[in-house]
Amino acid sequence: QLPLIHKILELEALHDFCVSVSSVLDVSSLTDKVLTRLLMLLDSKTGFVCLKADESDALQISACSEINLATVTQHFINHPLVAEVLASGEGAIEHDLDCSSYQQLLIVPIKSKENVLGIVGILDKEDGVFNQEDMRLISAFSGCAACALINARLHTRLQDSNRELGSTINELQSTHGQIIQQERLQALGQMAGGIVHDVNNALSAVLGYTELWITFPDMLDKKDNILYDLKTINMAAKDATHIVRRLRGFYRPREEGNVMVTVKLNEVVTQAIDITHPKWSRLASEKGFTVEVGSDLEDIPTISGDESDLREMFVNLIFNAVDAMTETGTITLRTRHSASGPSTGVGCVILEVCDTGSGMTEEVRQKCLEPFFSTKGEQGTGMGLAMVFGIIQRHQGILEIDSTPGEGTTFRIQFPILDAESAVDVKSQQQGLPHPLHILLVEDDAIQRELLIRYLKEDGHTAVQAGTGREGLEAFHRGQFDLIITDMTMPEMNGLHLARTIRKIAPQKPIIIISGDDMGEELSEDDVPDHLIALQKPLILQVFRQALKQAMDTALL
Template sequence: MPVVEEHFDVNERRDAGQPRWRLLAELGRRVFDPVDGNALDQRVAAALLELVSARSSVLFEVTGDEPPVLQAVAGELILHDVLDCLGTLVAEIVSAPAERRGSGELAVARMHGAGCVLALPLHVRDYVIGALVLLDGPERRFDEDELAVAQAFANQTAVALENRRLYAQLSRAVSAVETSQKQLVESERLHAVGELAAGVAHHLNNIMTVILGNVQLTLNDILPPAVIVRLRSTERAVLDATEVVRRMASFSRSEPLDESQEVDLNQVASDVLELTRARWQDEAQVHGLAIRARLEGGRIPSVKGDPTALREVLLNLVLNAVDALPSGGDILVLTWAAEGMVYCSVGDNGVGMTPDVRQRALEPFFTTKGFRCRGLGLSVSYGIVQRHHGTLSLDTADGHGTTVTIALPAVSGDASTTGAAGTRASGVTVLVIDDDAAVRDIMAQILRCYGHTVLVASNGRDGLAQLGPELDLVITDLGMPGMTGWDVVDAVKRVRSDLAVLLLTGWGDHPHGQRDGQAAPDAVLAKPLTQDKLAAVVAELTAARATRARSR
C-alpha cells in the first residue's frame, strides 16, 4: 500500500477528490443553516471530520482584541495539554502577518507527542476570527486536495461565523431599539394621562374644597349626634377622595419627596386596610371567596416622611397580597420597632413566587398579571422606600406565600411633633384671591370663624388694588385667568416684601409654572385643605411676619 500511494499520479488524485468537493457543496447547504445559528459550532466541527478524515477536530474562536484570546468552542474531546498546544499553534496563526495567514507553512505543522495537525485560520477581511484544526496520528500526511477543500470549508465557516455575529449584533440593536421605543411610548402615554389627570384633579379639588369646607363649618355648630356621625363620614369620604385625586394628579410625574411630617405607620396601615376593604372583602365575597385581613400593630415611634407616598406603598403591597389569593386566604400586616428602625410587613399565605419571578419582582413593568397591570407597583414602592432612606425586602417561596417588609428610620426619641394644629392666630387681616366664587366664599367663611378679617378679590388685579398697610397675609389661587398665582406672588413681593403670601393650588403640593426671577410664596398648600390646616398655616405665617417686624 505505501508503494501504490507513493506512485499515485496527480490526475488520479484530482479524480479521487471530486466526491470530496461535491460533499463540500452538500455540507455547505446542510451546515450553514442561518435559522439555527446556535448549533453552528458543533456542526462545523463534525462536518470538517466528515469532509477530511482525521482523529479529531476543534473549532477555535477569538474572544479578545488586544491580545486576542483563543477559546475552543466545539469539537472532539481532547486532553487539556494537547488542547493547550493547539491553542499555542493557533495563536501563532492569528498573530502572523496577514500575507502569511493560511499559507502551507502555517497551515500544516507537526506537534511533538501529538501527531500531525492541520490548522486553518478563519479570517474575515484583514482580521482573524478563529481557526479550524484537524488532529491525526504522527504518520498522517494531508495531501493538496485535502488542504484545498479544507481551506474552502474554512472560508465558508468564517463567513458563516461572521454572519452569525453580525446577526446577533443586529438582533441586540433591534431589541434595544424596540425596548427604547416601548419605554418612549410608555413614557409619552404616562405623560399624556398625567396631563389629563392633572387638569381633572384641579377641577375636582376646587369642588372638594367647597364640600369639605361646608362640612367642617357645619360641624362647628351644635348638632344632633346622628347628624355629626353622618357629617364625619362625609368628611372622611372627601379626604379619601382627596388622596385618590392627588395620586391621580401625580401619575407619571416625579414629585419631590416631602419629608416634613412625622408619620404613624400604624395609622397608615389601618387607613390602607380600610381603603382596600372593597377589594379584599366585598369583591372577594362576590366571587365566593373569603379573604381575611388584619393589622397587628406594635408600639412604634413615628417615621419621617410623606404620608401619601407611604400610604401608596402599603396600598400596593396589600393589593398585591389580594391578587396572590385566588382561592382566598389571609393577609397579615405587622408593625414593630428595633434598633432605630420601624418595620412594617405585609404577608399572605397565597401562591408565592418562583425564584425567577422573585428575581425580577422589583423590575419596572415586570408583571405576572397580564395586560391588566402596568407592573409598576413593587418597583414604585421600592423607589419610594429608598427615597425615605429605608429598605424593602421580599420573603417568598412558590406555593408558600409572600411577605414584603419595609424598614424606615425612626424619629429620634427627643423629636417632637412640630405641627401647629389647633393653633389660632389672633385676629389678622387676610386677602383671599380666587376666581372661583364658591371656593373664595368658603375660604372667607373659615377664616372669619377663626376671628380674622377677610377681604376678597376675584382676580389678581383686583387683589393688588387692595394691598393696604392693614394686610397681614395674602392667600391666592394658582390657576386664574389674566394674572396667575405666580404673577400675584411676584407683584405682592415687589410692592411689600414683608407681606406673607400663601399659594393655594389644585395641581398638587409641587406646582409648576414659576418663571425664572419670580418671587416665591412663603408657603404652598394643595386643595382641598382642612380648616385646621388652614388655620395652622395662617398662624405660622403671621407669627413669622410679626417676629421679623420685631427684629428690625
C-alpha cells in the same frame, strides 16, 4: 569631482522634491505637482500621469501637460509599452512612436515596493533624446511620488470615512431620538395606567362608603359611624391628590426641603385597612371565597415620614395580596419594634404584610419591583409594587420579600425610628399662629373662593374677597391686611403679577400663591418676589394652616 558634484545636486533636488510633494494631500493636486517637477528635470513640456483605479487595475488619467485627454486615451493608455511597464514594474523608452505628433516616450512606474500604483509618461525631450540616465533619475523621483500618493490616498479615505461616520452618527442620533420618543410615549401610556390604578384604589373608599349610605339610608342616623366613614373618605381623597402630585417619578430620592412629619405607623395601618375594605371584600366575594384582612400591631415608636405616601404603600400591598389569593385565606399586617434591625443593626420599626396566597417563583420575586412588570396580563399595570419600592426608598427603608409558590408571600419593611431633627410635629406647627388674621383673598373660581373663606372663618380669621387680580389690587389699596392669598391663573392680572405689584408697595407683605398647575418654572424666574409660599390645589386644611403659619413666620424675619 564633477560626477560627485552632479550626484550632490541630484540628491538635493530629490530631497526638495520629496519635501514639496509630501505635504500635498489631495491626489489631483499631487499628480499635477509631480508631473510639473519631472517635466522640468527632463527639459520637456509634454507628459501625463495615469493611476490605477482603487477597485480595478484600469488606468485613469490624473494629470496632463500640453496634451489633451483624448490623445492620451487614444494613443498611450493602451500602448504596448505601457502594458509592459505595468507588468514588469520597470521603466521603458520608445524613440520611434507611431504617432505623427510625438517621436519619443519615456514611461516609468509609480510604485511602492512591488505594488505599481500608476505610470508617468514624458514625451519628446526639448534637446536630445531620452537615455538610461533619464530613466534612472525619473525612477528615483517617482519612488518618492509613490510614497506621497499613498499618503494622499490614505488622507482621502480617512476624510471619506469621517464623512460617512458623521452621516452615520447623524442617522443614529435621529433614529435614537425617534426610539426615545416612542419609548417615552409607551412609558407615558403605561404610567397613566399605573396612576389610574392607584387613584382608583383611593376612589374605591369614596365610592364604596357613599354607595352604602345611598343603599342603606338608615345608616345616616348613626352620626358616629358616619363621622368615621367621612374621615376615611377624606383620607382617601387626600391620597388621590398626593398620587397625582407625585407624577414626577417613582424612584425620586427624598428632596431637600421635603417635610417629613411624625407618623404613628399603627394608625396608618388601621386607616389603610379601612380605606381598602369596600374593594377587597367585594373582590374576594366575586371570586367565590373569603379573604380576611387583619392586623397584629405591637406598641412601636413613631417614625419620620409622609402619611399619604405610607397609606398608599399599604393600600398597594393589600390589593397586591388580594390579587394573589386563589382560595379562602388571610392577609395580616404586623408591626413590631426591634432594638437592632436584622439588616441595619440599629433600632427600627418592622412592618410585615403576610398573605396565604399563591406565592411567587424566584424569577417573579426578582422582577416584581420593576416598573411595568406584571403577572396579571392586561389587567395589571406593573406599577403597584414599583410605587411601593419608591415610597420605601424615600423613607430610607429596607424591603425584604419572602415567597414560596403555593404557600404565600411576606413583604418585610424596616423603617428607621423617628429622627427628631428631620421630622416635624404638625400639631406643634399650628400653635402660635397670630390670631385672628385679616386676609385679602383673590380667587376667580367662586367654589374655591367659598371653600377658602370657610377654612379661614372656621379658624377665626376674617377675609376680604376679590374675583380678579385687578380687583385684588384695588382692595389692597383700600385696606390693611396681614396676609395676601391669591390664585395663580386669573384673567386680567395673574397671581404672580399681583404679587410683584404688591411687593413694590409693601416689600415685607407675606403672600401665598395657589395653583392647580405645577408652578416650578414660573417661580424660578429672576423677577419672582422673595419668600412666596406656593400651594397646589386641591387644598388640604392641615397643609393650608401650615402655609399660613409659614408665611407669617417669614414676614417676622
